[in-house]
Amino acid sequence: MAVLVVGTLAWGMSGPANGEGILKIGAPLAATGPDAREGALTKAGYDLWVETANTRGGVKVGTTAYKVQIVYYDDQSKPPTSAELTDKLITQDKVNFVLGPYGSPVTFADAAIAEKYKSPMVEANGAARRIFQQGYKYVFGITSPADDYAAAMLKAATSLKPKPETVAILSADDLFSLEVANGAKDWADHNGLKVVYFQKYPSNAPDLSAPLTSIKSLNPDVLIGSGHLQESLVAMKQAQTLGVNVKFFGFTVGPTTPDFVKSLGPAAEYVFASSQWTQDVKYTGPLFGSTQDFAKLFQIRYGYIPDYHAAQSAAGGLTLQLAIEKAGSLDPQKVRDALASLDVMTFYGRIKFNTDGLNVYKPMVTVQIQHGQVMTIWPADVASAKAIYPTPLWTARQ
Numbered sequence: 001m002a003v004l005v006v007g008t009l010a011w012g013m014s015g016p017a018n019g020e021g022i023l024k025i026g027a028p029l030a031a032t033g034p035d036a037r038e039g040a041l042t043k044a045g046y047d048l049w050v051e052t053a054n055t056r057g058g059v060k061v062g063t064t065a066y067k068v069q070i071v072y073y074d075d076q077s078k079p080p081t082s083a084e085l086t087d088k089l090i091t092q093d094k095v096n097f098v099l100g101p102y103g104s105p106v107t108f109a110d111a112a113i114a115e116k117y118k119s120p121m122v123e124a125n126g127a128a129r130r131i132f133q134q135g136y137k138y139v140f141g142i143t144s145p146a147d148d149y150a151a152a153m154l155k156a157a158t159s160l161k162p163k164p165e166t167v168a169i170l171s172a173d174d175l176f177s178l179e180v181a182n183g184a185k186d187w188a189d190h191n192g193l194k195v196v197y198f199q200k201y202p203s204n205a206p207d208l209s210a211p212l213t214s215i216k217s218l219n220p221d222v223l224i225g226s227g228h229l230q231e232s233l234v235a236m237k238q239a240q241t242l243g244v245n246v247k248f249f250g251f252t253v254g255p256t257t258p259d260f261v262k263s264l265g266p267a268a269e270y271v272f273a274s275s276q277w278t279q280d281v282k283y284t285g286p287l288f289g290s291t292q293d294f295a296k297l298f299q300i301r302y303g304y305i306p307d308y309h310a311a312q313s314a315a316g317g318l319t320l321q322l323a324i325e326k327a328g329s330l331d332p333q334k335v336r337d338a339l340a341s342l343d344v345m346t347f348y349g350r351i352k353f354n355t356d357g358l359n360v361y362k363p364m365v366t367v368q369i370q371h372g373q374v375m376t377i378w379p380a381d382v383a384s385a386k387a388i389y390p391t392p393l394w395t396a397r398q
Helices: 036-055 079-091 104-116 129-133 147-158 175-190 209-218 229-242 258-268 291-302 308-327 332-341
Strands: 003-006 020-029 059-061 064-074 097-099 121-123 139-141 166-172 194-201 222-226 248-251 272-275 343-346 349-352 365-370 373-378
Touching: 020 036, 020 079, 020 308, 036 064, 036 229, 036 291, 036 308, 059 308, 064 079, 079 097, 079 104, 097 308, 104 121, 104 129, 104 139, 104 175, 121 308, 129 139, 129 175, 147 175, 147 222, 147 248, 147 272, 147 365, 147 373, 166 175, 166 209, 175 194, 175 222, 194 209, 209 229, 222 229, 229 248, 229 258, 258 365, 272 373, 291 308, 308 332, 308 343, 308 349
Parallel strands: 020 064, 020 097, 097 121, 121 139, 166 194, 166 222, 222 248, 248 272
Antiparallel strands: 003 064, 059 064, 272 365, 343 349, 365 373
């Protein structure tokens, strides 16, 4: 098991001294494997929270101010490995609390371990509802659920003219992606969109030419791709090669990351995506201030505009901090109870959990790549640009 980083910042492991202590948090996180890029974005968000909280006095529990220290391990994007590391963090490293990994499959595995040891886990990157249907009491997810991803895009699509009538849905065969795809089909069926294609492919598939060729023959108005960054890149590269033309290319994960435009160049133009957060949403709250304040702070630290992965990861750390401070204790049960009753507005949106531990109180937005930039196009009250629609034919692009 490879150690990624032990201790984000260089504080020792000693106990409280002069009114200051160490708050030790564990985070199994992909540094290698297919989710490594999203894992790096997650880590950037966690680290910015640590740096910001520590710079501004730490996490306050009574009269003691705790400096935060994160212990990271590389889970290699593998659920069994992530579960083993979560166990190690709790039983051997004796972390106080756990922040979740990247992705629903690994989060599902880790949640069982956190629940076993009654160690509160705040997770920011596992949106599958199935995680929260196990009766767990110590696992809390701050993201909007998986089925909201496709619904956000389809709501945006059906607000455009000419209104689309048909949709093709192509999904990776993993926990998150399938929930998104099934949510897309359900929304379409109930809102007048005809699903002309619904198919899954093996996760991390390097070739999607066969399903894309089938989709081309059906000529749908909308293509919803439910997967992750590498799969969205493959889909768009091969859509261009094969001449797959639809009015609305929409993906769940990928277009919001800086890698999408960098990898695809002009082929990234006009692509839509759902997003948990953008710097255009109008939220404000403790520690980071407004969405714009967070975006500026992140850009100063890392040199690029944050996408939702980084934002929700920072918000996950902030959520844990607010619960600890509300509990006035590091006792796991008291912090767990504080999480369960938390109701606060943050730069990321409203954080409030239902009885299953899932945040169902924060809406999603839809974005589009325009001139190499990620622009918020829906809903109208937070949009920074109007959608460019229908998407031009590949042969008509300059």
